[in-house]
Amino acid sequence: MKLEKRIELCDSMTPLESEIASYILNNKDAVTKLKIQELADILFISKSAIHRFVKKIGFNGFNDLKVSIAKENADLLENNSYINVNYPFQAKDNPRQIAFKLLELYEKAIKDTFEYVDLDQIKAVSQLIDSADVIDIYTHAHNSNIAENFQDKMLTIGRSVNCPSSFYNQRLTVLASDQKHVAIILSYSGKATFILPIEKKLYEKGVKVIQIGKAGSNYYSQYVTYHLSISDSENNRDRMSQFSSHIAMQYIMDVLYGCIYNVRRKKNTKYIYDSIDYMDDRPED
Secondary structure: HHHHHHHHHHHOOOOHHHHHHHHHHHOOHOOOOOEEEEHHHHHHOHHHHHHHHHHHOOOOOOOHHHHHHHHHHHHHHHOOOOOOOOOOOOOOOHHHHHHHHHHHHHHHHHHHHHOOOOOHHHHHHHHHHHHOEEEEEOOOOOOOHHHHHHHHHOOOOOOOOOOOHHHHHHHHHOOOOOOEEOOOOOOOOOOOHHHHHHHHHHHHHHOOEEEEEEEEOOOHHHOOOOEEEEEOOOOOOOOOOHHHHHHHHHHHHHHHHHHHHHOOOOHHHHHHHHHHHHHHOOOHH
């Protein structure tokens, strides 16, 4: 995760820590060449204050922070092309240019999302889904395709997933839920109107909720057990289509499936092996 995002997502900074953050963001190159005592002297603060700051934004120490900044700078130099996530190609572009620009956009969306992956959280979410008796996905619009794709993958290892599509069916599914259920909510913006009433009722019924959306979209965190972040570079409205958010959401759901599969890999592999002739009755080549 980029330094700016770490700082942006940290909602418990003291005024002193905000001052440290501001200096580092405005003097990245210089900071990579400083020792911690030198930075402390510049800011007229203690080394322990800097240690607390870097820990709070997720680094192991000051050197870890400097390495991350250096890597970000190197990545910027390497990536000379600019991709407009919201309007990735122009009217003058031929089919080859459109194909190449979408390739670059998809790579960027996946790399950005990978930066947000918290390995411990992904592991915990995978184990939670694996252990649930019932898996329900709540979403709408184009994300329904991603939900159904996940449903299809889970069915290949013998796990049923509910994807209620209509407002009415979603509400009925919530009412029928109990603590044996786990709920997954897909929304890039986190602002879809269906989210709050569903999360609130699921919380009342003791259902654990996994919300997946762009970084900073967990607006009702009091009702959410886990929030998985994806690339947040796409504008909610001013865009040609949901190219970036779609591929980012698909990627994180595929990562989740892969981790769930590995929780019981031998069992899941055996299930596929034993069932493949019935799943696919096409003659072998």
